[in-house]
Amino acid sequence: MEFLYDYASFLAKTVTLVIAIVVVLVAIASMRGKGRRRSGGQLQVIKLNEFYKGLRERLEQSLLDKDRLKALRKEQAKTLKKDAKVTKSTADGKGRVYVLDFDGDIKASATESMRHEITALLTLATSKDEVVLRLESGGGMVHSYGLASSQLARIRQAGIPLTICIDKVAASGGYMMACIGTRIISAPFAILGSIGVVAQLPNVNRLLKKHDIDYEVLTAGEYKRTLTVFGENTEKGREKFQQDLDITHELFKNFVASYRPQLQIDEVATGEIWLGMAALDKQLVDELKTSDEYLSERAKTADVFHLRYAERKSLQERVGLAASGSVDRLVTGWWSRLTQQRFW
Structure with a gap:
């Protein structure tokens, strides 16, 4: 003991x-x-052609015997040498494909990296090239997704083809980004649409009154506050808040219609969602295909580069982010959905 x-x-x-x-x-x-x-931060560039080539070669090594593999490698070497001569003579006319990723949360946090990636590629890309954005987002805050969409608009304004690939979801603010694409490609069961605006918040004013707790809201400006969590809401405040939502929805509809005039905007801007196959009929997308299929096809005829801007973080930042990341996502998501934020 x-x-x-x-x-x-x-x-x-x-x-x-x-x-x-x-x-x-x-x-x-x-x-x-x-x-x-x-x-x-630092811009990381990976050539995806080499990635796809590595996958194929690894499979060949596992499945083919030594003689067949040796013969195949000789044939590939001849083809590569021939392609190199063709590439050298047509190098100036060959376009590149720049691949970006956007994994959207409520605050569209991925915008910070995407803006740098777009700034970088615009220094080199021309109209012969193509930008492919692999987009996944269910939407979020109006101002956050407004900025993300404005960043994508820079690509269109530069006259560079922009292809949006959606494998899972591009709804609400996510579709606001997607509609900027020259072409939208969707997986058959991806979720699209939700062209609408929503805002919600609890009100505990009656509970406070029940316990004899006064809560005062003082403003300078008639509509500085319309609906509040703790104060007593009025019908006039509700009408003004609804009016603001309607105005935001109208701006959303006009924005989508300006980039996709082929849409029957009043028919699709009801807040509904559609799966890829139904979205194709509504002209919300242009083609049904996964991003993997599309990029592997493009890699056969063009040099495909994946761009990723990564922030350099200090030791204490990395430790702090690891500790607070999960809590921040839970609390931010819960509180933002309850408070007076407007969401695409």
Whole structure:
């Protein structure tokens, strides 16, 4: 028993010492970081042609015997040499495909990386090239997805073809982004549409009154607040709030119609959603195909590059993000859906 007590005491001292060392190291790193300028992020570029080639070669090595594999490699070498001569003579006329990814949350946080990726590719891309955006988003805050859409509009304004690939969902603010594409390609069962606006919030004013708690809302400006969580809401405030929603919806409809004039906008801007096959009939998309199928086809005739802008984070930032990431997603999603935010 005395041994266990001594061991527990030793273990506690060891853990305390380790924690103290870690705290000191983090403090030193933090102090050093304050005197430095942030290095920003870095643009990562991966040639997807090599990725697809590697997949094929790995399968060939597993399935073919040595003689057949050797013969195949010789044939591929001849073809590669022949293609290299053709490529060299037509290099100036060969276009490139730039692939971007957007995985959208409520706040459209991926916009921060996408804006840098677009800025980078616009310095080199021409009308002979193509930008492919693999888009996944169920929508979110109006101003956040408005900015994301404006970033994509830069590509169209530069005269560069923009293809939007949707494998799972592009609804609400996600479809607002998708409609900017020169062409929209969707998987057969992807979710599309939801061209509408929603806002909701709880009101606990009656509960406060029940417990004799007063809550006052003071404003300068008649419509500085229309509906609130704690204050007593009025019919006039509700009418104004609904009017704001209607105006936002009208702007949404006009935006979509300007990029896809072939749509019967009043028919599809009801807030409904459609699966890919039905969305094709509504002309919400132009073709049914997965992004994998489309990009593997393009890789046969063009150089395909995947662009990803990654922020460089310090040690304390990485530790903090790991600890708070899950909590932030849960709390932000829950509270944003309850408060007076407007969502596409």
